[in-house]
Amino acid sequence: MDVVNIFLTSELGESLEHFVHDHRRFTFDRLGPEGPRRLVEGPMWAFIDWVLPDLAGLEMCRRLRADPRTADAHVTMVLEEDDPEDRRRALRAGADDYVVGPLTRTAVLDRVLALQSRASERSATRRFELGALTIDMAALQARWDGEPIVLRPNEFRLLRFFAENPNRVLTRDDLINGLGKREPPIDERTVDVWIGRLRRSIKAAGGGNPLRTVRSLGYVFDLG
Amino acid sequence: MDVVNIFLTSELGESLEHFVHDHRRFTFDRLGPEGPRRLVEGPMWAFIDWVLPDLAGLEMCRRLRADPRTADAHVTMVLEEDDPEDRRRALRAGADDYVVGPLTRTAVLDRVLALQSRASERSATRRFELGALTIDMAALQARWDGEPIVLRPNEFRLLRFFAENPNRVLTRDDLINGLGKREPPIDERTVDVWIGRLRRSIKAAGGGNPLRTVRSLGYVFDLG
């Protein structure tokens, strides 16, 4: 069972500590302007109030996204009132979600539990974050350190397949099948050309080379 | 004249199609567990039954709120009975409103028409700021770096729809549905012409090209 880490900008955490009975499943931390005070493993759920004493909530949200430690936290903005424009701003600042406040203990837990089931589905369909590389499945756009990478459709599919199987040697056959190309049969050497083109495109965007050749086997997407 | 989009979780839509005379003002769609089947422009009104065959109504409501495409829909929960606890739960899940069912055709239309005046205030002041691009919904005016962009009606709607769904691949079909053009059926290639005209108009105002072609899929409005 995974740990669920909940970050809050308000004092609600202390009250939640007592509210929740199964302490092993949850941790709570107060979120300050410097980000989280301690590192945690497992999924992170941040609830950020729209207005904060020392910092705009939106800015806090952007900082979380920019910090590699918290970049893949699930961020919920807590709006003061139900303004469509605020909602959009929240999402645009990188929030995954929002609620209309004030935040209650049950609201936090309901939300976390409700979204938890969707989390796997979301990460599969929405967005990869792999080191400097980001892949946005909705926009079909990859970035290296925020810099857009111009990719042809096949290159994008290839990169995505690598991103789905990091740190794992993929044979040329794996790659051909992984991209769903059976008809007409593809020459295995063609994969080398795919790799070359993908590498070149990433480099053109100022990126490094995350694709390592494993002689006489295939290629690996190196991560960490 | 804005389109009014009504989403229902029941089959009532089909019956409403025949009930309403002014077809140009309304669209109806059945709301499934995956959210709306097509993207639309203009205000969205969702009516969600409290109990659904495959999904709790509350969960459906949360999903609508979490999905940027539908985040600012007006959501009405259709309760089975008038339980104060249910009402509270509905609102907490992000519903704007509730009625006690069962839902009738007139109830839907009355509700939409009654609430529309309130909604129009909100949307009248709406204003997008997307990078260099500004869209003023009240003045029906778009600008690039402050420079007015001369747009034909269809181009404006197209741009608006893109602005409502930035960083997201929109298929030609999404765009046709999104602009509410179903009758008579529009040739998908026509969308390419729309795009070309919109690009040209933006360029004529000294703007760049925020519309990226995604080969064999559609187009994206790139932001950031």
Add this chain to the structure above:
DNA sequence: CAGTGATGTGACGCGATTGTGACGGGATTG
């Protein structure tokens, strides 16, 4: 350090996809 097999890559060409000027009918305007 020569030999051998594997990988990197520029070039080519076909087929598919997209861009766009032209046209005409219908709506809109004055």
Add this chain to the structure above:
DNA sequence: CAATCCCGTCACAATCGCGTCACATCACTG
């Protein structure tokens, strides 16, 4: 009711994507 505008369609042009080939380069072996 004439002039203008808007927009959907078509046809052709321009561009793009990608699989393959051929040759260059590289890595490992003995």
